[in-house]
Amino acid sequence: MIDPQPWLTHLRVHLLIAREGSDPEGVHQVRVAGRRLRVWLELAGMSLLEDDLAWLVQVAGQVRDLEVLLSDEQPEAFAKWLRKELKAARATFVPTLDSPRMAGLLWALSSLPPIPLSQAQARLSRFERRLRRRAATWAQEDTLEALHGVRRALRRLRYAREWLGHDTDDLKRLQDALGQVGDLSFTLTYLQRFEQQGGKVASSHRRRLEGRLQQAIEQARQSWREWTGDL
Amino acid sequence: MEVFLVRHAIAANALPGQSDDARPLTPEGVERFRLMVRALKKLGVGFDRLYFSPKLRAVQTAELLRPLLQGEAEVTPHLAEAPSSALLEQLRGESVALVGHEPWMGELVAWLLTGERLGERFPFKKGGVAHLEGRPEPGGMRLLAFLPPAIGRKL
Numbered sequence: 075m076i077d078p079q080p081w082l083t084h085l086r087v088h089l090l091i092a093r094e095g096s097d098p099e100g101v102h103q104v105r106v107a108g109r110r111l112r113v114w115l116e117l118a119g120m121s122l123l124e125d126d127l128a129w130l131v132q133v134a135g136q137v138r139d140l141e142v143l144l145s146d147e148q149p150e151a152f153a154k155w156l157r158k159e160l161k162a163a164r165a166t167f168v169p170t171l172d173s174p175r176m177a178g179l180l181w182a183l184s185s186l187p188p189i190p191l192s193q194a195q196a197r198l199s200r201f202e203r204r205l206r207r208r209a210a211t212w213a214q215e216d217t218l219e220a221l222h223g224v225r226r227a228l229r230r231l232r233y234a235r236e237w238l239g240h241d242t243d244d245l246k247r248l249q250d251a252l253g254q255v256g257d258l259s260f261t262l263t264y265l266q267r268f269e270q271q272g273g274k275v276a277s278s279h280r281r282r283l284e285g286r287l288q289q290a291i292e293q294a295r296q297s298w299r300e301w302t303g304d305l
Numbered sequence: 306m307e308v309f310l311v312r313h314a315i316a317a318n319a320l321p322g323q324s325d326d327a328r329p330l331t332p333e334g335v336e337r338f339r340l341m342v343r344a345l346k347k348l349g350v351g352f353d354r355l356y357f358s359p360k361l362r363a364v365q366t367a368e369l370l371r372p373l374l375q376g377e378a379e380v381t382p383h384l385a386e387a388p389s390s391a392l393l394e395q396l397r398g399e400s401v402a403l404v405g406h407e408p409w410m411g412e413l414v415a416w417l418l419t420g421e422r423l424g425e426r427f428p429f430k431k432g433g434v435a436h437l438e439g440r441p442e443p444g445g446m447r448l449l450a451f452l453p454p455a456i457g458r459k460l
Contacts (some may be wrong), residue, residue, distance in 0.1 A: 120364075120368060121368065121371055122357070122364055122367055122368045122371060122378050122380075123364065123378075123380060124378075125377045125378045125379065126378070126379060126380050174381055174382055174383060174391065174395070175379060175380065175381065177382050178358075178359045178379075178380035178381045178382040178385075179359070179380055181326070181359035181380075181382060181385075182359035182360075182361075182364055182380050184326070185324070185326040185327040185359065185360065185361040185364070186361070187327065187329065187361070
Protein backbone atom coordinates (compact mmCIF):
# COMPACT_ATOMS: atom_id res chain seq x y z
CA MET A 75 0.00 0.00 0.00
CA ILE A 76 1.12 3.57 -0.67
CA ASP A 77 0.19 5.93 2.13
CA PRO A 78 0.16 9.70 1.47
CA GLN A 79 0.36 10.52 5.18
CA PRO A 80 4.20 10.82 5.49
CA TRP A 81 4.18 13.61 2.88
CA LEU A 82 1.17 15.22 4.56
CA THR A 83 3.18 15.27 7.80
CA HIS A 84 6.10 16.77 5.85
CA LEU A 85 3.73 19.43 4.51
CA ARG A 86 2.36 20.28 7.95
CA VAL A 87 5.85 20.56 9.48
CA HIS A 88 7.09 22.85 6.71
CA LEU A 89 3.95 25.00 6.68
CA LEU A 90 5.01 26.12 10.18
CA ILE A 91 8.54 26.92 8.98
CA ALA A 92 7.16 28.66 5.86
CA ARG A 93 4.88 30.81 7.98
CA GLU A 94 7.73 31.83 10.27
CA GLY A 95 9.72 32.88 7.21
CA SER A 96 13.35 32.86 8.34
CA ASP A 97 14.31 29.58 6.61
CA PRO A 98 13.71 29.37 2.82
CA GLU A 99 13.58 25.60 3.16
CA GLY A 100 10.07 25.99 4.64
CA VAL A 101 8.42 27.32 1.48
CA HIS A 102 10.57 25.06 -0.69
CA GLN A 103 9.44 21.92 1.12
CA VAL A 104 5.80 23.07 1.13
CA ARG A 105 6.00 23.23 -2.65
CA VAL A 106 7.78 19.87 -2.88
CA ALA A 107 5.20 18.20 -0.63
CA GLY A 108 2.36 19.79 -2.61
CA ARG A 109 3.79 18.49 -5.88
CA ARG A 110 4.40 15.00 -4.49
CA LEU A 111 0.87 14.81 -3.13
CA ARG A 112 -0.52 15.87 -6.53
CA VAL A 113 1.32 12.93 -8.07
CA TRP A 114 -0.05 10.62 -5.37
CA LEU A 115 -3.58 11.78 -6.29
CA GLU A 116 -2.95 10.91 -9.93
CA LEU A 117 -1.63 7.49 -8.93
CA ALA A 118 -4.81 7.06 -6.88
CA GLY A 119 -6.97 8.03 -9.86
CA MET A 120 -8.28 11.11 -8.02
CA SER A 121 -8.42 14.51 -9.62
CA LEU A 122 -10.43 16.50 -7.15
CA LEU A 123 -7.92 17.87 -4.63
CA GLU A 124 -5.56 18.53 -7.53
CA ASP A 125 -6.88 22.07 -7.96
CA ASP A 126 -6.39 22.83 -4.27
CA LEU A 127 -2.84 21.48 -4.26
CA ALA A 128 -2.08 23.34 -7.50
CA TRP A 129 -3.27 26.53 -5.78
CA LEU A 130 -0.96 25.87 -2.80
CA VAL A 131 2.00 25.07 -5.05
CA GLN A 132 1.38 28.22 -7.05
CA VAL A 133 1.21 30.61 -4.07
CA ALA A 134 4.25 28.95 -2.50
CA GLY A 135 6.04 29.13 -5.85
CA GLN A 136 5.75 32.89 -6.02
CA VAL A 137 7.71 33.15 -2.77
CA ARG A 138 10.10 30.31 -3.59
CA ASP A 139 11.21 31.75 -6.95
CA LEU A 140 12.17 35.02 -5.28
CA GLU A 141 13.97 33.24 -2.43
CA VAL A 142 15.99 31.25 -4.98
CA LEU A 143 16.91 34.40 -6.88
CA LEU A 144 18.00 36.13 -3.67
CA SER A 145 20.13 33.15 -2.67
CA ASP A 146 22.34 33.96 -5.69
CA GLU A 147 24.48 37.03 -6.09
CA GLN A 148 22.51 39.68 -8.00
CA PRO A 149 23.23 43.29 -9.01
CA GLU A 150 22.39 45.49 -6.01
CA ALA A 151 19.46 47.39 -7.58
CA PHE A 152 17.92 44.15 -8.82
CA ALA A 153 18.40 42.48 -5.42
CA LYS A 154 16.72 45.43 -3.71
CA TRP A 155 13.74 45.13 -6.07
CA LEU A 156 13.61 41.35 -5.50
CA ARG A 157 13.51 41.87 -1.72
CA LYS A 158 10.55 44.21 -2.17
CA GLU A 159 8.82 41.67 -4.43
CA LEU A 160 9.50 38.93 -1.88
CA LYS A 161 7.92 41.01 0.87
CA ALA A 162 4.80 41.45 -1.28
CA ALA A 163 4.70 37.75 -2.21
CA ARG A 164 4.95 36.76 1.46
CA ALA A 165 2.16 39.21 2.28
CA THR A 166 -0.04 37.21 -0.12
CA PHE A 167 1.30 33.80 0.89
CA VAL A 168 1.06 33.93 4.69
CA PRO A 169 -2.70 34.71 4.88
CA THR A 170 -3.40 31.76 2.55
CA LEU A 171 -1.98 29.51 5.27
CA ASP A 172 -4.85 30.61 7.53
CA SER A 173 -7.52 30.43 4.83
CA PRO A 174 -10.51 28.05 4.98
CA ARG A 175 -9.26 26.46 1.76
CA MET A 176 -5.95 25.56 3.40
CA ALA A 177 -7.75 24.15 6.47
CA GLY A 178 -10.07 22.15 4.20
CA LEU A 179 -7.18 20.86 2.13
CA LEU A 180 -5.24 19.57 5.15
CA TRP A 181 -8.42 18.05 6.56
CA ALA A 182 -9.26 16.29 3.29
CA LEU A 183 -5.71 15.01 2.79
CA SER A 184 -5.67 13.58 6.31
CA SER A 185 -8.68 11.37 5.45
CA LEU A 186 -7.25 9.82 2.29
CA PRO A 187 -6.70 6.07 2.53
CA PRO A 188 -3.56 4.34 1.26
CA ILE A 189 -3.78 2.95 -2.28
CA PRO A 190 -2.77 -0.55 -3.36
CA LEU A 191 0.64 -0.72 -4.99
CA SER A 192 -0.81 -2.57 -8.00
CA GLN A 193 -3.29 0.26 -8.65
CA ALA A 194 -0.52 2.86 -8.58
CA GLN A 195 1.74 0.68 -10.71
CA ALA A 196 -0.98 0.42 -13.36
CA ARG A 197 -1.12 4.20 -13.61
CA LEU A 198 2.61 4.73 -14.03
CA SER A 199 2.37 4.41 -17.82
CA ARG A 200 0.24 7.60 -17.88
CA PHE A 201 3.24 9.55 -16.57
CA GLU A 202 5.52 7.98 -19.17
CA ARG A 203 3.09 8.71 -22.00
CA ARG A 204 2.78 12.32 -20.85
CA LEU A 205 6.55 12.73 -20.87
CA ARG A 206 6.74 11.26 -24.40
CA ARG A 207 4.05 13.68 -25.61
CA ARG A 208 5.85 16.66 -24.07
CA ALA A 209 9.15 15.49 -25.54
CA ALA A 210 7.56 15.20 -28.99
CA THR A 211 6.30 18.78 -28.68
CA TRP A 212 9.78 19.94 -27.61
CA ALA A 213 11.33 18.16 -30.60
CA GLN A 214 8.81 19.81 -32.94
CA GLU A 215 8.73 23.33 -31.51
CA ASP A 216 12.11 23.70 -29.81
CA THR A 217 10.79 26.46 -27.56
CA LEU A 218 11.53 27.22 -23.92
CA GLU A 219 7.88 26.65 -23.10
CA ALA A 220 8.02 23.17 -24.62
CA LEU A 221 11.20 22.42 -22.67
CA HIS A 222 9.48 23.51 -19.45
CA GLY A 223 6.66 21.09 -20.33
CA VAL A 224 9.21 18.27 -20.52
CA ARG A 225 10.77 19.38 -17.23
CA ARG A 226 7.41 19.30 -15.43
CA ALA A 227 6.41 15.93 -16.92
CA LEU A 228 9.81 14.54 -15.96
CA ARG A 229 9.41 15.70 -12.38
CA ARG A 230 5.98 14.06 -12.17
CA LEU A 231 7.37 10.81 -13.54
CA ARG A 232 10.21 10.90 -11.03
CA TYR A 233 7.83 11.48 -8.11
CA ALA A 234 5.49 8.75 -9.38
CA ARG A 235 8.37 6.30 -9.52
CA GLU A 236 9.50 7.35 -6.05
CA TRP A 237 6.00 6.73 -4.64
CA LEU A 238 6.38 3.23 -6.08
CA GLY A 239 9.79 2.81 -4.46
CA HIS A 240 11.72 2.75 -7.75
CA ASP A 241 15.27 4.02 -8.18
CA THR A 242 15.25 7.45 -9.85
CA ASP A 243 18.91 8.48 -9.96
CA ASP A 244 18.82 8.75 -13.76
CA LEU A 245 15.72 10.95 -13.65
CA LYS A 246 17.26 13.17 -10.97
CA ARG A 247 20.34 13.78 -13.10
CA LEU A 248 18.23 14.65 -16.11
CA GLN A 249 15.98 16.83 -13.98
CA ASP A 250 19.04 18.73 -12.71
CA ALA A 251 20.12 19.42 -16.29
CA LEU A 252 16.69 20.68 -17.29
CA GLY A 253 16.36 22.54 -13.99
CA GLN A 254 19.33 24.75 -14.93
CA VAL A 255 17.27 25.99 -17.87
CA GLY A 256 14.31 26.62 -15.58
CA ASP A 257 16.38 28.62 -13.07
CA LEU A 258 18.03 30.79 -15.71
CA SER A 259 14.85 31.41 -17.65
CA PHE A 260 12.91 32.57 -14.60
CA THR A 261 15.86 34.76 -13.57
CA LEU A 262 15.61 36.44 -16.99
CA THR A 263 11.83 36.74 -16.65
CA TYR A 264 12.20 38.59 -13.34
CA LEU A 265 14.99 40.72 -14.77
CA GLN A 266 12.72 41.70 -17.65
CA ARG A 267 9.93 42.61 -15.22
CA PHE A 268 12.40 44.70 -13.20
CA GLU A 269 13.48 46.55 -16.35
CA GLN A 270 9.88 47.09 -17.46
CA GLN A 271 9.33 48.85 -14.13
CA GLY A 272 12.22 51.19 -14.85
CA GLY A 273 15.01 49.20 -13.19
CA LYS A 274 18.48 49.18 -14.71
CA VAL A 275 21.21 46.54 -14.75
CA ALA A 276 24.37 46.47 -16.86
CA SER A 277 23.58 45.02 -20.29
CA SER A 278 26.63 42.77 -19.89
CA HIS A 279 24.86 41.09 -16.96
CA ARG A 280 21.84 40.29 -19.11
CA ARG A 281 24.03 39.03 -21.97
CA ARG A 282 25.93 36.80 -19.54
CA LEU A 283 22.67 35.27 -18.32
CA GLU A 284 21.40 34.78 -21.88
CA GLY A 285 24.66 33.06 -22.81
CA ARG A 286 24.39 30.77 -19.79
CA LEU A 287 20.80 30.00 -20.73
CA GLN A 288 21.84 28.94 -24.25
CA GLN A 289 24.54 26.71 -22.77
CA ALA A 290 22.02 25.21 -20.34
CA ILE A 291 19.56 24.51 -23.17
CA GLU A 292 22.29 22.74 -25.13
CA GLN A 293 23.26 20.74 -22.04
CA ALA A 294 19.59 19.81 -21.52
CA ARG A 295 19.35 18.57 -25.12
CA GLN A 296 22.52 16.55 -24.68
CA SER A 297 21.32 15.03 -21.38
CA TRP A 298 17.97 14.21 -22.97
CA ARG A 299 19.63 12.47 -25.93
CA GLU A 300 21.76 10.41 -23.54
CA TRP A 301 18.71 9.38 -21.51
CA THR A 302 16.02 8.74 -24.12
CA GLY A 303 17.13 5.19 -24.67
CA ASP A 304 15.98 4.50 -21.11
CA LEU A 305 12.29 5.41 -21.56
CA MET B 306 -26.42 32.09 -9.87
CA GLU B 307 -27.58 28.49 -10.22
CA VAL B 308 -26.69 26.33 -7.24
CA PHE B 309 -26.82 22.55 -7.07
CA LEU B 310 -26.75 21.29 -3.49
CA VAL B 311 -25.70 17.65 -3.25
CA ARG B 312 -25.68 15.32 -0.27
CA HIS B 313 -22.87 12.77 -0.42
CA ALA B 314 -23.71 9.28 -1.73
CA ILE B 315 -24.12 6.18 0.44
CA ALA B 316 -21.07 5.67 2.65
CA ALA B 317 -19.75 2.77 4.69
CA ASN B 318 -20.09 2.67 8.45
CA ALA B 319 -16.94 3.56 10.34
CA LEU B 320 -14.66 0.63 11.09
CA PRO B 321 -13.42 0.27 14.68
CA GLY B 322 -10.94 3.08 15.26
CA GLN B 323 -11.77 4.76 11.94
CA SER B 324 -12.62 8.44 12.03
CA ASP B 325 -16.02 9.54 10.69
CA ASP B 326 -14.11 11.80 8.28
CA ALA B 327 -12.47 8.78 6.64
CA ARG B 328 -15.63 6.81 5.82
CA PRO B 329 -15.55 5.99 2.08
CA LEU B 330 -18.48 5.55 -0.28
CA THR B 331 -19.72 1.97 -0.65
CA PRO B 332 -19.59 0.32 -4.10
CA GLU B 333 -23.40 0.63 -4.14
CA GLY B 334 -23.13 4.32 -3.28
CA VAL B 335 -20.69 4.87 -6.13
CA GLU B 336 -22.84 2.93 -8.59
CA ARG B 337 -26.06 4.74 -7.68
CA PHE B 338 -24.48 8.16 -7.72
CA ARG B 339 -22.93 7.46 -11.13
CA LEU B 340 -26.52 7.04 -12.36
CA MET B 341 -27.41 10.40 -10.81
CA VAL B 342 -24.47 12.04 -12.56
CA ARG B 343 -25.58 10.44 -15.83
CA ALA B 344 -29.10 11.78 -15.27
CA LEU B 345 -27.78 15.28 -14.52
CA LYS B 346 -25.75 15.14 -17.71
CA LYS B 347 -28.85 14.15 -19.69
CA LEU B 348 -30.61 17.15 -18.16
CA GLY B 349 -27.83 19.38 -19.45
CA VAL B 350 -26.44 20.22 -16.02
CA GLY B 351 -22.90 21.59 -15.84
CA PHE B 352 -20.91 23.54 -13.26
CA ASP B 353 -18.21 26.15 -13.48
CA ARG B 354 -17.22 25.73 -9.83
CA LEU B 355 -17.46 22.75 -7.49
CA TYR B 356 -17.16 23.13 -3.72
CA PHE B 357 -16.99 20.14 -1.42
CA SER B 358 -16.57 19.16 2.21
CA PRO B 359 -13.19 17.67 3.24
CA LYS B 360 -14.78 14.46 4.56
CA LEU B 361 -13.79 11.52 2.37
CA ARG B 362 -17.35 10.56 1.39
CA ALA B 363 -17.96 14.11 0.12
CA VAL B 364 -14.61 14.20 -1.69
CA GLN B 365 -15.46 10.90 -3.42
CA THR B 366 -18.97 12.10 -4.31
CA ALA B 367 -17.57 15.33 -5.74
CA GLU B 368 -15.03 13.28 -7.70
CA LEU B 369 -17.94 11.52 -9.42
CA LEU B 370 -19.38 14.94 -10.35
CA ARG B 371 -16.11 15.98 -11.98
CA PRO B 372 -17.27 15.16 -15.55
CA LEU B 373 -19.90 17.90 -15.18
CA LEU B 374 -17.32 20.50 -14.13
CA GLN B 375 -15.81 23.01 -16.55
CA GLY B 376 -13.75 24.96 -14.06
CA GLU B 377 -12.10 24.73 -10.69
CA ALA B 378 -12.91 22.52 -7.72
CA GLU B 379 -12.34 23.83 -4.20
CA VAL B 380 -12.44 22.08 -0.85
CA THR B 381 -14.04 24.04 1.98
CA PRO B 382 -14.50 23.20 5.66
CA HIS B 383 -17.65 25.37 5.61
CA LEU B 384 -19.50 22.46 3.99
CA ALA B 385 -18.70 20.24 6.97
CA GLU B 386 -20.50 22.48 9.45
CA ALA B 387 -23.74 24.42 9.83
CA PRO B 388 -24.29 26.80 6.89
CA SER B 389 -22.70 30.20 7.40
CA SER B 390 -22.28 33.55 5.69
CA ALA B 391 -18.62 32.62 5.21
CA LEU B 392 -19.72 29.78 2.93
CA LEU B 393 -22.04 31.97 0.87
CA GLU B 394 -19.45 34.74 0.54
CA GLN B 395 -16.98 32.22 -0.82
CA LEU B 396 -19.14 31.16 -3.79
CA ARG B 397 -17.97 32.20 -7.25
CA GLY B 398 -19.35 31.32 -10.67
CA GLU B 399 -22.62 31.14 -12.56
CA SER B 400 -23.42 27.48 -12.00
CA VAL B 401 -22.08 26.08 -8.78
CA ALA B 402 -22.26 22.67 -7.09
CA LEU B 403 -21.88 22.19 -3.33
CA VAL B 404 -21.33 18.72 -1.88
CA GLY B 405 -21.92 18.26 1.83
CA HIS B 406 -23.78 16.51 4.61
CA GLU B 407 -27.06 16.36 6.45
CA PRO B 408 -28.52 18.03 8.42
CA TRP B 409 -26.65 21.01 6.98
CA MET B 410 -27.59 20.62 3.32
CA GLY B 411 -31.30 20.65 4.21
CA GLU B 412 -30.67 23.63 6.48
CA LEU B 413 -28.79 25.41 3.70
CA VAL B 414 -31.65 24.86 1.23
CA ALA B 415 -34.18 26.23 3.75
CA TRP B 416 -31.94 29.19 4.58
CA LEU B 417 -31.39 30.13 0.94
CA LEU B 418 -35.09 29.75 0.07
CA THR B 419 -36.79 31.22 3.12
CA GLY B 420 -34.14 33.00 5.15
CA GLU B 421 -34.88 30.57 8.00
CA ARG B 422 -32.98 27.46 8.99
CA LEU B 423 -35.85 24.99 8.83
CA GLY B 424 -33.76 22.11 7.59
CA GLU B 425 -36.24 19.39 8.59
CA ARG B 426 -38.55 20.64 5.80
CA PHE B 427 -35.99 19.76 3.13
CA PRO B 428 -34.56 16.40 4.11
CA PHE B 429 -31.98 15.13 1.64
CA LYS B 430 -31.53 11.48 0.84
CA LYS B 431 -27.97 10.35 0.29
CA GLY B 432 -27.05 11.29 -3.28
CA GLY B 433 -29.98 13.71 -3.56
CA VAL B 434 -29.68 17.02 -5.40
CA ALA B 435 -31.48 20.34 -4.98
CA HIS B 436 -31.36 22.88 -7.82
CA LEU B 437 -31.74 26.54 -6.81
CA GLU B 438 -31.49 29.81 -8.67
CA GLY B 439 -31.07 33.40 -7.53
CA ARG B 440 -28.76 35.41 -5.27
CA PRO B 441 -26.81 33.18 -2.86
CA GLU B 442 -28.03 34.89 0.30
CA PRO B 443 -30.62 33.94 2.91
CA GLY B 444 -34.05 34.07 1.27
CA GLY B 445 -32.48 35.10 -2.06
CA MET B 446 -33.04 31.90 -4.04
CA ARG B 447 -35.92 29.88 -5.47
CA LEU B 448 -36.20 26.14 -5.81
CA LEU B 449 -36.18 24.78 -9.36
CA ALA B 450 -35.97 21.06 -8.60
CA PHE B 451 -35.41 18.64 -5.73
CA LEU B 452 -34.09 15.42 -7.27
CA PRO B 453 -34.17 12.22 -5.19
CA PRO B 454 -31.41 9.72 -5.89
CA ALA B 455 -33.94 7.35 -7.53
CA ILE B 456 -34.21 9.79 -10.45
CA GLY B 457 -30.85 8.48 -11.63
CA ARG B 458 -32.35 5.02 -12.23
CA LYS B 459 -35.37 6.44 -14.04
CA LEU B 460 -33.76 8.84 -16.47
